[in-house]
Amino acid sequence: MTVHVIGAGVAGLAAALALVRGGQRVALHEAAPVAGGRCRALPDGTDNGTHALLGANRAALRFLVQIGAREGWVEPEPGGLPVLDLENGSARRVALSPLGWGDAARRPEGVTLGSLLALLRLALPGPDRSVADAFAHHPKLLRALVEPLTVAALNTPVGEASARRLGAVLRRLGGKGAARLLVARQGLGPDLVAPALATLACHGANLRTGSRLRGLVQEGGRVTGLDLGEAVQPIGPADAVVLALPPWEAVRLLPDLPVPTRHAPILNVHFNRLEEGPVRFLGLLGGLAQWVLVRPSGVSVTVSAADDSVGLNDSEAAARIWPEVREAALRFGLPGDWPVESPPARAVRERRATPRHGLNPPPAPPRRPLPNLALAGDWTLAALPATIEAAIRSGEAAAAALLSAQARQAVAA
Ligand SMILES: Cc1cc2nc3c(=O)[nH]c(=O)nc-3n(C[C@H](O)[C@H](O)[C@H](O)COP(=O)(O)OP(=O)(O)OC[C@H]3O[C@@H](n4cnc5c(N)ncnc54)[C@H](O)[C@@H]3O)c2cc1C
Structure with a gap:
């Protein structure tokens, strides 16, 4: 059996890994030029946005161990998170x-x-x-x-x-x-996506980028083909599919699925500040910047739930955020030079970063809407918010659903 995993975001990578570990042959298809989805490195190596994990994210940490990348994730503030309140000037470490x-x-x-x-x-x-x-x-x-x-x-x-x-x-x-x-010491490319792809390649699962699934061919209530543009990939009786896609793509392919339809943006501003020193992570209250990640390769600032600020252009965003970052860096005594003038910066806007987690969410979709098709993706778990942890758990759950269906079929035969 070959399992075609569609979408090489974190959910697709986790599904693919669980499937190869379960002895399956896996083909991974990704529409974009690179893997990682909403958790990826941009062409210059910068992260699309700062991603933090918590010790509570057991599935994510286990996945990092499985791909040999756990060492790349460091705890920058073991003594409590340094938080500066820009309105009243109080600076403290918060557990x-x-x-x-x-x-x-x-x-x-x-x-x-x-x-x-x-x-x-x-x-x-x-x-x-x-x-x-x-x-x-x-x-x-x-x-x-x-x-x-x-x-x-x-x-x-x-x-x-x-x-x-x-x-x-x-x-x-x-x-x-x-x-x-925990944060990635170097970045999402070297500390997550590249080791995941290398581990998959060791198991014979290779990634095809620029391969967008346009439609599903269905017959007799099963998927029988994948319309990948140039050709239809036949899906044999023993083959299966994992759709590890964002909700708007999943519902395009399977219109009856319940999916979240409202999303929230995240704005990230990356400042070019090359300076040796430890990885640091600061919180800010009362300003535009919320979290500041300082690495030798640059300073990245996150603004989540950024409805009001995602429209700022790069220079407006940098001009508002840099003085806040500088004040926090100086208050907490971060090493290096923190000039008054903003270093060169650029903003990355993820307009559909995650679903909005409001009241009355749509019901979770079925894990296996068709006998030979399972769903993954951060939005498919009712219990967790849309995060790396949810994406990995969903990918593992999709793989488990297909593997147990296959085992039941083998017993019946
Ligand atoms: C800026 C930002 C900051 C975040 N910060 C955090 C954080 O600190 N901690 C945390 O845990 N989470 C964070 N998240 C959330 C986290 O990134 C997501 O929950 C997770 O990456 C979702 O993974 P996924 O695989 O479910 O979906 P996606 O990453 O969306 O993956 C889907 C993949 O499918 C591909 N695709 C789409 N359509 C097709 C098609 N038709 N055919 C083939 N491929 C297709 C896409 O290109 C993509 O690669 C953040 C997200 C953003 C955007």
């Missing part, structure tokens, strides 16, 4: 997990018995409401911790974001080491 708040110095502003209870209530069943409503009586904790976490994890403004979905994220931060924040 992301409540387990670290026993130390008053690492507690975010606004932690009181009442606000802790509001956090705990997120974990309890009940009708869903927006994060802003859930913390209406705790504006300090909302501003200092809950809003930055919501925007980072759900990429949705707090007035719209689902408190239930945030509760699912926070529950996962409770375990030991779960709130450790």
